[in-house]
Amino acid sequence: xxxxxxxxxxxxxTRGQQVTLSCSPISGHRSVxxxxxxxxxxxxxxxxxxxxxxxxxxxxxxxxxxxxxSNSRSEMNVSTLELGDSALYLCASSSAQAVYGYTFxxxxxxxxx
Amino acid sequence: xxxxxQNSPSLSVQEGRISILNCDYTNSMFDYFLxxxxxxxxxxxxxxxxxxxxxxxxxxxxxxxxxxSAKHLSLHIVPSQxxxxxxxxxxxRETGNQFYFGTGTSLTVIP
Numbered sequence: 001x002x003x004x005x006x007x008x009x010x011x012x013x014t015r016g017q018q019v020t021l022s023c024s025p026i027s028g029h030r031s032v033x034x035x036x037x038x039x040x041x042x043x044x045x046x047x048x049x050x051x052x053x054x055x056x057x058x059x060x061x062x063x064x065x066x067x068x069x070s071n072s073r074s075e076m077n078v079s080t081l082e083l084g085d086s087a088l089y090l091c092a093s094s095s096a097q098a099v100y101g102y103t104f105x106x107x108x109x110x111x112x113x
Numbered sequence: 114x115x116x117x118x119q120n121s122p123s124l125s126v127q128e129g130r131i132s133i134l135n136c137d138y139t140n141s142m143f144d145y146f147l148x149x150x151x152x153x154x155x156x157x158x159x160x161x162x163x164x165x166x167x168x169x170x171x172x173x174x175x176x177x178x179x180x181x182s183a184k185h186l187s188l189h190i191v192p193s194q195x196x197x198x199x200x201x202x203x204x205x206r207e208t209g210n211q212f213y214f215g216t217g218t219s220l221t222v223i224p
Binding site: 004033035040041042043044045048056058090092101102103104105106107 | 117119147149154155156157158159162202204210211212213214215216217
């Protein structure tokens with residue numbers, strides 16, 4: 001059973017640009033969550049999608065957005081990049097109630113210069 | 114709002130001894146908790162969970178204890194092995210909502 005796939009693995013962008021990250025969940029998982037990991041801040045919740053609908057949203061500015069497609073694949077977009085957006089972005093998929101928690105992808109390392 | 118806190122950024126333990134990682138939470142509505150382990154350049158992997166109706170859950174060398182009155186949980190690893198060296202995150206959630214993660218504790222097991 002394939003795991004959660006995130007692309008690309010690494011990305012370097014310039015301040016002010018926008019970026020789109022992609023996540024393919026485990027087959028059969030309909031919930032996809034996105035987290036930002038920075039040193040000292042742990043994993044900060046961005047948003048969760050379930051059946052193409054945003055179910056929960058964290059405390060991030062509107063520059064961070066996401067969507068989920070009918071095949072459960074999800075994308076995350078960050079517009080007008082800032083230096084502070086440099087982080088590891090993790091996608092996690094789960095069954096409906098996440099009874100066994102999430103399965104995380106390896107993440108996309110975004111560096112904003 | 115940091116609803117889950119791991120106050121020890123790092124911990125070093127001798128191989129074969131017990132590792133105890135601690136986690137505190139503020140939301141009394143949390144009903145499910147998880148521990149994850151993360152190696153560098155990899156995503157976190159699920160380790161063990163506990164429901165709020167229990168106070169202990171054991172899986173091999175890993176045991177999680179939950180003290181609801183103190184809003185505290187801990188992960189015990191016995192015996193500790195060098196391969197356990199990683200960053201450990203605890204997480205809690207209220208049913209229907211997202212998981213809130215702590216900032217992580219970096220465990221080093223010294224051979």
